[in-house]
Amino acid sequence: MNLENIKNKTVQMILQFSIPSIIAMVLTSLITIVDGFFIGNYVGKEGIAAVNLGLPIVYVYLGFGIMFGVGGIAIAGIALGAQDIKKSNNVFNQTVISSIIVSVILSIFICIFMGSIIRAVNIDAQVGIYFDKYYSIMILAYPIMIVNSTLGMFIRGEGKPHLFMLINILTVISNICLDYYFIKILRFGIKGIALASLISLIIGLFSMILFFLKKSSIYKIRKFQFSKQVLRDTVLNGSSEFIGQMSMSISMFAYNWVIMKNVGVEGVAAFTIVGYIAYLFSMVIVGFGQGASPLISFSYGAKEFELSKTIRKITNIFVFLSGVVVMIILFIASDWYSNAFVRSESVVALIRSGLSIFMFSFLFSGINTITSFYFTSIGKAKESAIISLSRGLVVLLICIFTLPTLFGMTGVWLVAPVTEAITIVLSIMFIRVNEK
Structure with a gap:
């Protein structure tokens, strides 16, 4: 510069x-908008409402994903600047594994309390059915979303933001095509939208894993030594982003509760x-x-x-x-x-x-x-x-x-x-x- x-x-x-x-x-935003288009036209207003009522869940996942991604890349970047390649790689691998573990635990927790979540926002019967069908699949997709977000940070850290952009394009195109196939052709309903999201996220995940296995010049997927200090610093560095997403989750829940009531x-x-x-x-x-x-x-x-x-x-x-x-x-x-x-x-x-x-x-x-x-x-x-x-x-x-x-x-x-x-x-x- x-x-x-x-x-x-x-x-x-x-x-x-x-x-x-x-x-x-x-x-990134186009995926949400395209999903909304297909849900609105082929499922109905109840489907759109069901997806929106679960958005606070999405923000919780995003909070953890961004926290680990931003926090991890900051520590790895500092180590890289100090020419400590070993520590930088160690932080990369620990960050990815930590984000996987936390997101899986979060999905298990949400799965257990799904019924309580539905009752908390006072969902009517039809919307509740759509909510359950959609989010029972999406709780499998969100851990992948978190890992993709974390890996994307480190692709940028490699100095290849355009590669991450191309992977995003691939994910968006895959999602649009699968939305059309599952909804228009197979008539899967709201489950088809969730399946399209899951599969397109998996395609993005494999693309990024291939990069780190074959093409990356700095960060490599390998064994690492767990460090409590690195975990603590990762969480602290990404805490403001986490708080921001939690604020979004709280405000979205409040929005939905007030609108449903009034x-x-x-x-x-x-x-x-x-x-x-x-x-x-x-x-x-x-x-x-x-x-x-x-x-x-x-x-x-x-x-x-x-x-x-x-x-x-x-x-x-x-x-x-x-x-x-x-x-x-x-x-x-x-x-x-x-x-x-x-x-x-x-x-x-x-x-x-x-x-x-x-x-x-x-x-x-x-x-x-x-x-x-x-x-x-x-x-x-x-x-x-x-x-x-x-x-x-x-x-x-x-x-x-x-x-x-x-x-x-x-x-x-x-x-x-x-x-x-x-x-x-x-x-x-x-x-x-x-x-x-």
């Missing part, structure tokens, strides 16, 4: 670092479909954040404080314009999008009204996310944590439990814009204090 390049080609450098990450993130299955289905757009947009924003972060850190470490601020400001312009573009597209295509996933008129009406309110959150959410990334990048974890907890848990939960009670489903759609608007006040305040 060259400081003069960052100074003279700031916009180009931001895009150069961000675009590969954005592509990888968008590909609106019912139609509300959950509509919220899920609107959420696909939010999910896709958040992946783009996180991609920009991941691209800008190393540039900000490098500039700040070189005492180029104004340059680090400039990178933040330019990235904020990118994410704000991205939000405006998404809003324009939704204004034009909201009718088409509302009818793309379900055939229920009541759900379509809820989606259409929801998009007209929810989309305003995109004007603020990108800036809040980038500001959080900025403070993390310059070593100010407290400010970053407050911003993340505000929009991801504290203010969000307050809005979830008040606005729908006052305004019904309109209140549900208001939660995101109100939360992001309140959080952006915090973001601006922290930026001003920091610049002083």
Whole structure:
């Protein structure tokens, strides 16, 4: 990384670092959206609701997966930088095995308490049947998802982010083809969606294992010596990412509980479909954040404080314009999008009204996310944590439990814009204090 390049080609450098990450993130989100399309059109609104009601489970798995991946690659990277190849490889193998063990234990735990989970969110009979059919297969797929996430971190650590992107493309294409085959041809219903996810994840897993067995130049699959110190440091290093995912799990559970109580299955289905757009947009924003972060850190470490601020400001312009573009597209295509996933008129009406309110959150959410990334990048974890907890848990939960009670489903759609608007006040305040 060259400081003069960052100074003279700031916009180009931001895009150069961000675009590969954005592509990888968008590909990941497409699997969820494609699954939703097939479930909505070939299973129905009850199927969409069933999958969404189990999303808190997914975030728990992601929390552990990201914690081990981020924590492990940080320790392995430091060892690699110190030319300690043996320790780096030891960390790699221990991280992978630890993630396998934890994810399998988690699947056993969830399998035992599946009935209690269904009762906790007050699922009606038909939705409960779909929930059981889908997640009885997905608890086999999620451990593979965790391992894939961990291996992907180490592929990036090998300096091959484009290879990981190609494996993601293979996984997405496999998932789409299998969705069509199991749903359209074999008529497997919601089980077919879960089987497609399981098989496509296995294809991705084998691709990455082949890489580490045959092509990797640094990290090799081999015997290792277990280290309590490495395990502790891995968990500590990845703890903030784990907390973030747990916040998502809690807030998603709260969303589902409130919507089921106030609106019912139609509300959950509509919220899920609107959420696909939010999910896709958040992946783009996180991609920009991941691209800008190393540039900000490098500039700040070189005492180029104004340059680090400039990178933040330019990235904020990118994410704000991205939000405006998404809003324009939704204004034009909201009718088409509302009818793309379900055939229920009541759900379509809820989606259409929801998009007209929810989309305003995109004007603020990108800036809040980038500001959080900025403070993390310059070593100010407290400010970053407050911003993340505000929009991801504290203010969000307050809005979830008040606005729908006052305004019904309109209140549900208001939660995101109100939360992001309140959080952006915090973001601006922290930026001003920091610049002083």
